[in-house]
Amino acid sequence: MKVSVLGSGDVGKVLAGGFLKHGHQVMMGTRSAGKLDGWASQNPGARVGSFADSAAFGEVVVLAVKGNIALDALRLAGAGNLAGKPVIDATNPIADGPPVHGVLPFFTTHSESLMEALQREFPDAQFVKCFNSVGAPSMINPQFAGGPPTMFICGNSDAAKTVVSGILDQFGWETADMGQAESARAIEPLCMLWCVPGFIRNDWVHAFKLLR
Numbered sequence: 692m693k694v695s696v697l698g699s700g701d702v703g704k705v706l707a708g709g710f711l712k713h714g715h716q717v718m719m720g721t722r723s724a725g726k727l728d729g730w731a732s733q734n735p736g737a738r739v740g741s742f743a744d745s746a747a748f749g750e751v752v753v754l755a756v757k758g759n760i761a762l763d764a765l766r767l768a769g770a771g772n773l774a775g776k777p778v779i780d781a782t783n784p785i786a787d788g789p790p791v792h793g794v795l796p797f798f799t800t801h802s803e804s805l806m807e808a809l810q811r812e813f814p815d816a817q818f819v820k821c822f823n824s825v826g827a828p829s830m831i832n833p834q835f836a837g838g839p840p841t842m843f844i845c846g847n848s849d850a851a852k853t854v855v856s857g858i859l860d861q862f863g864w865e866t867a868d869m870g871q872a873e874s875a876r877a878i879e880p881l882c883m884l885w886c887v888p889g890f891i892r893n894d895w896v897h898a899f900k901l902l903r
Protein backbone atom coordinates (compact mmCIF):
# COMPACT_ATOMS: atom_id res chain seq x y z
CA MET A 692 0.00 0.00 0.00
CA LYS A 693 0.94 3.65 -0.34
CA VAL A 694 0.93 5.11 3.16
CA SER A 695 0.91 8.74 4.26
CA VAL A 696 2.40 9.34 7.70
CA LEU A 697 1.47 12.77 9.01
CA GLY A 698 3.95 13.46 11.79
CA SER A 699 7.71 13.60 12.26
CA GLY A 700 7.89 12.61 15.95
CA ASP A 701 8.72 9.25 17.47
CA VAL A 702 5.36 7.71 16.52
CA GLY A 703 5.50 8.85 12.91
CA LYS A 704 9.05 7.56 12.50
CA VAL A 705 8.35 4.20 14.15
CA LEU A 706 5.15 3.54 12.21
CA ALA A 707 6.75 4.65 8.95
CA GLY A 708 9.62 2.26 9.65
CA GLY A 709 7.12 -0.52 10.29
CA PHE A 710 5.31 0.08 7.01
CA LEU A 711 8.62 0.13 5.12
CA LYS A 712 9.74 -3.09 6.86
CA HIS A 713 6.55 -4.78 5.69
CA GLY A 714 6.99 -3.69 2.07
CA HIS A 715 4.69 -0.67 1.88
CA GLN A 716 5.54 2.69 0.31
CA VAL A 717 5.69 5.64 2.70
CA MET A 718 5.62 9.42 2.44
CA MET A 719 6.15 11.33 5.67
CA GLY A 720 4.33 14.64 6.07
CA THR A 721 5.85 17.54 8.00
CA ARG A 722 5.95 21.33 7.93
CA SER A 723 9.75 21.24 7.78
CA ALA A 724 11.18 18.42 5.69
CA GLY A 725 14.73 19.22 6.76
CA LYS A 726 14.13 17.85 10.24
CA LEU A 727 13.74 14.38 8.70
CA ASP A 728 17.00 14.46 6.69
CA GLY A 729 18.75 12.13 9.15
CA TRP A 730 15.81 9.75 9.34
CA ALA A 731 15.38 9.72 5.56
CA SER A 732 19.04 8.87 5.01
CA GLN A 733 18.58 5.83 7.29
CA ASN A 734 15.34 4.87 5.49
CA PRO A 735 16.25 5.29 1.84
CA GLY A 736 12.92 4.01 0.50
CA ALA A 737 10.93 6.70 2.28
CA ARG A 738 9.64 9.91 0.75
CA VAL A 739 9.24 13.19 2.68
CA GLY A 740 6.90 16.04 1.80
CA SER A 741 4.42 18.56 3.14
CA PHE A 742 1.33 17.39 5.02
CA ALA A 743 -0.64 17.91 1.78
CA ASP A 744 1.89 16.10 -0.42
CA SER A 745 1.90 13.17 1.97
CA ALA A 746 -1.88 12.97 2.32
CA ALA A 747 -2.29 13.09 -1.47
CA PHE A 748 0.23 10.23 -1.83
CA GLY A 749 -1.33 7.75 0.57
CA GLU A 750 -4.15 5.25 0.10
CA VAL A 751 -4.03 5.01 3.88
CA VAL A 752 -3.20 7.97 6.13
CA VAL A 753 -1.59 7.79 9.57
CA LEU A 754 -2.18 10.75 11.89
CA ALA A 755 0.69 11.01 14.39
CA VAL A 756 0.85 14.62 15.55
CA LYS A 757 0.31 16.39 18.85
CA GLY A 758 -3.32 16.01 19.85
CA ASN A 759 -3.95 19.68 20.47
CA ILE A 760 -3.01 20.60 16.89
CA ALA A 761 -4.43 17.51 15.15
CA LEU A 762 -7.17 19.56 13.47
CA ASP A 763 -4.57 22.08 12.23
CA ALA A 764 -2.43 19.30 10.77
CA LEU A 765 -5.44 17.76 9.01
CA ARG A 766 -6.41 21.16 7.58
CA LEU A 767 -2.87 21.44 6.18
CA ALA A 768 -3.24 17.93 4.75
CA GLY A 769 -6.46 19.00 3.03
CA ALA A 770 -9.94 17.50 3.30
CA GLY A 771 -9.89 16.44 -0.34
CA ASN A 772 -6.70 14.43 0.18
CA LEU A 773 -8.31 12.56 3.11
CA ALA A 774 -11.72 11.84 1.60
CA GLY A 775 -12.62 8.17 1.34
CA LYS A 776 -9.38 7.01 2.95
CA PRO A 777 -8.76 5.15 6.22
CA VAL A 778 -7.10 7.60 8.64
CA ILE A 779 -5.28 5.73 11.40
CA ASP A 780 -5.56 8.07 14.38
CA ALA A 781 -2.73 7.53 16.87
CA THR A 782 -3.22 10.87 18.62
CA ASN A 783 -4.01 11.49 22.25
CA PRO A 784 -5.72 14.60 23.64
CA ILE A 785 -3.01 15.38 26.16
CA ALA A 786 -3.42 18.82 27.73
CA ASP A 787 -0.62 21.12 28.81
CA GLY A 788 0.54 20.56 32.35
CA PRO A 789 2.29 17.82 34.30
CA PRO A 790 0.85 14.40 35.21
CA VAL A 791 -0.82 14.24 38.64
CA HIS A 792 0.52 11.21 40.51
CA GLY A 793 1.28 9.71 37.11
CA VAL A 794 -2.06 10.59 35.48
CA LEU A 795 -1.84 12.75 32.36
CA PRO A 796 -4.30 15.64 31.95
CA PHE A 797 -6.62 15.46 28.90
CA PHE A 798 -8.45 18.36 27.25
CA THR A 799 -11.42 16.18 26.21
CA THR A 800 -14.43 15.01 28.26
CA HIS A 801 -16.09 11.63 28.93
CA SER A 802 -18.72 12.48 26.31
CA GLU A 803 -16.50 13.89 23.53
CA SER A 804 -13.27 12.31 22.31
CA LEU A 805 -10.66 13.89 20.08
CA MET A 806 -11.36 11.43 17.28
CA GLU A 807 -15.05 12.34 17.22
CA ALA A 808 -14.08 16.01 16.80
CA LEU A 809 -11.76 15.08 13.93
CA GLN A 810 -14.43 12.90 12.30
CA ARG A 811 -16.99 15.71 12.57
CA GLU A 812 -14.73 18.25 10.83
CA PHE A 813 -13.62 15.74 8.17
CA PRO A 814 -16.79 13.69 7.55
CA ASP A 815 -15.48 12.04 4.37
CA ALA A 816 -12.34 10.65 6.03
CA GLN A 817 -12.61 7.21 7.66
CA PHE A 818 -10.99 7.60 11.06
CA VAL A 819 -9.89 4.52 12.99
CA LYS A 820 -8.46 4.97 16.49
CA CYS A 821 -5.33 2.83 16.76
CA PHE A 822 -1.81 2.80 18.25
CA ASN A 823 -2.66 5.46 20.87
CA SER A 824 -2.40 3.15 23.88
CA VAL A 825 1.13 1.79 23.58
CA GLY A 826 4.56 3.39 23.50
CA ALA A 827 6.22 3.94 20.15
CA PRO A 828 9.05 1.41 20.79
CA SER A 829 6.46 -1.40 21.17
CA MET A 830 4.32 -0.60 18.11
CA ILE A 831 5.96 -2.84 15.52
CA ASN A 832 6.03 -6.62 16.09
CA PRO A 833 6.43 -6.35 19.86
CA GLN A 834 7.72 -9.43 21.69
CA PHE A 835 6.07 -9.93 25.08
CA ALA A 836 6.24 -13.06 27.24
CA GLY A 837 2.42 -13.03 27.32
CA GLY A 838 2.15 -13.27 23.54
CA PRO A 839 0.73 -10.81 21.02
CA PRO A 840 -0.88 -7.80 22.71
CA THR A 841 -4.32 -6.41 21.84
CA MET A 842 -4.89 -3.16 19.98
CA PHE A 843 -8.27 -1.61 20.72
CA ILE A 844 -9.62 0.13 17.64
CA CYS A 845 -12.85 1.91 16.77
CA GLY A 846 -14.33 3.89 13.90
CA ASN A 847 -17.45 4.31 11.79
CA SER A 848 -16.21 2.56 8.63
CA ASP A 849 -16.10 -1.25 8.67
CA ALA A 850 -14.04 -1.18 5.46
CA ALA A 851 -11.43 1.08 7.06
CA LYS A 852 -11.30 -1.11 10.17
CA THR A 853 -10.70 -4.16 7.95
CA VAL A 854 -7.71 -2.39 6.37
CA VAL A 855 -6.37 -1.43 9.80
CA SER A 856 -6.89 -4.95 11.13
CA GLY A 857 -4.76 -6.28 8.25
CA ILE A 858 -2.01 -3.81 9.14
CA LEU A 859 -2.20 -4.88 12.79
CA ASP A 860 -1.83 -8.52 11.72
CA GLN A 861 1.39 -7.58 9.92
CA PHE A 862 2.61 -5.55 12.89
CA GLY A 863 2.08 -8.49 15.27
CA TRP A 864 -1.07 -7.38 17.13
CA GLU A 865 -4.46 -8.87 17.91
CA THR A 866 -7.26 -6.50 16.97
CA ALA A 867 -10.22 -5.79 19.24
CA ASP A 868 -12.87 -3.82 17.33
CA MET A 869 -14.66 -1.73 19.95
CA GLY A 870 -17.28 -0.28 17.61
CA GLN A 871 -18.04 3.21 16.36
CA ALA A 872 -16.23 6.53 16.79
CA GLU A 873 -17.82 7.18 20.20
CA SER A 874 -15.73 4.33 21.63
CA ALA A 875 -12.72 6.60 21.29
CA ARG A 876 -14.06 8.15 24.52
CA ALA A 877 -12.95 4.91 26.18
CA ILE A 878 -9.88 4.07 24.06
CA GLU A 879 -8.16 7.45 24.26
CA PRO A 880 -7.91 7.31 28.09
CA LEU A 881 -6.11 3.96 27.82
CA CYS A 882 -3.13 6.20 27.07
CA MET A 883 -3.43 7.64 30.59
CA LEU A 884 -3.53 4.16 32.10
CA TRP A 885 -0.65 2.93 29.95
CA CYS A 886 1.53 5.86 31.07
CA VAL A 887 0.91 5.57 34.84
CA PRO A 888 3.52 2.80 35.49
CA GLY A 889 5.97 4.82 33.42
CA PHE A 890 5.56 8.01 35.38
CA ILE A 891 5.42 6.43 38.84
CA ARG A 892 8.11 3.69 38.49
CA ASN A 893 9.78 4.24 35.11
CA ASP A 894 8.15 1.10 33.65
CA TRP A 895 7.39 1.82 30.00
CA VAL A 896 7.55 -1.66 28.41
CA HIS A 897 4.09 -3.20 28.50
CA ALA A 898 0.92 -3.46 26.44
CA PHE A 899 -2.72 -4.39 27.00
CA LYS A 900 -4.19 -7.81 26.23
CA LEU A 901 -7.89 -8.70 26.14
CA LEU A 902 -8.53 -12.17 27.61
CA ARG A 903 -11.73 -14.13 27.11
Ligand SMILES: NC(=O)c1ccc[n+]([C@@H]2O[C@H](COP(=O)([O-])OP(=O)(O)OC[C@H]3O[C@@H](n4cnc5c(N)ncnc54)[C@H](OP(=O)(O)O)[C@@H]3O)[C@@H](O)[C@H]2O)c1
Pocket residue numbers: 697698699700701702703720721722723755756757758760763764781782783784785822823824825826827828
Ligand atom coordinates in the same frame (compact mmCIF):
# COMPACT_ATOMS: atom_id res chain seq x y z
N1 LIG B 1 5.27 9.01 21.93
C1 LIG B 1 4.60 7.87 22.08
O1 LIG B 1 5.17 6.84 22.47
C2 LIG B 1 3.13 7.84 21.74
C3 LIG B 1 2.45 6.62 21.83
C4 LIG B 1 1.10 6.56 21.43
C5 LIG B 1 0.48 7.71 20.96
N2 LIG B 1 1.17 8.90 20.91
C6 LIG B 1 0.49 10.07 20.36
O2 LIG B 1 0.94 10.19 19.01
C7 LIG B 1 0.99 11.55 18.63
C8 LIG B 1 2.39 11.85 18.10
O3 LIG B 1 3.30 11.75 19.17
P1 LIG B 1 4.88 11.98 18.94
O4 LIG B 1 5.50 11.86 20.29
O5 LIG B 1 5.36 11.13 17.83
O6 LIG B 1 5.00 13.45 18.35
P2 LIG B 1 4.54 14.90 18.89
O7 LIG B 1 5.74 15.60 19.38
O8 LIG B 1 3.36 14.78 19.79
O9 LIG B 1 4.05 15.55 17.52
C9 LIG B 1 4.98 15.85 16.51
C10 LIG B 1 4.25 16.29 15.28
O10 LIG B 1 3.31 17.33 15.59
C11 LIG B 1 3.39 18.28 14.54
N3 LIG B 1 2.98 19.63 14.98
C12 LIG B 1 3.32 20.26 16.13
N4 LIG B 1 2.75 21.50 16.14
C13 LIG B 1 2.06 21.63 14.97
C14 LIG B 1 1.26 22.64 14.40
N5 LIG B 1 1.04 23.82 15.04
N6 LIG B 1 0.69 22.42 13.19
C15 LIG B 1 0.89 21.25 12.53
N7 LIG B 1 1.64 20.24 13.03
C16 LIG B 1 2.22 20.42 14.22
C17 LIG B 1 4.84 18.29 14.15
O11 LIG B 1 4.91 18.80 12.85
P3 LIG B 1 6.29 19.12 12.13
O12 LIG B 1 6.76 17.82 11.59
O13 LIG B 1 5.91 20.06 11.07
O14 LIG B 1 7.21 19.70 13.17
C18 LIG B 1 5.21 16.82 14.25
O15 LIG B 1 4.98 16.17 13.03
C19 LIG B 1 0.59 12.37 19.85
O16 LIG B 1 -0.78 12.72 19.74
C20 LIG B 1 0.83 11.40 21.02
O17 LIG B 1 -0.03 11.67 22.13
C21 LIG B 1 2.46 8.98 21.31
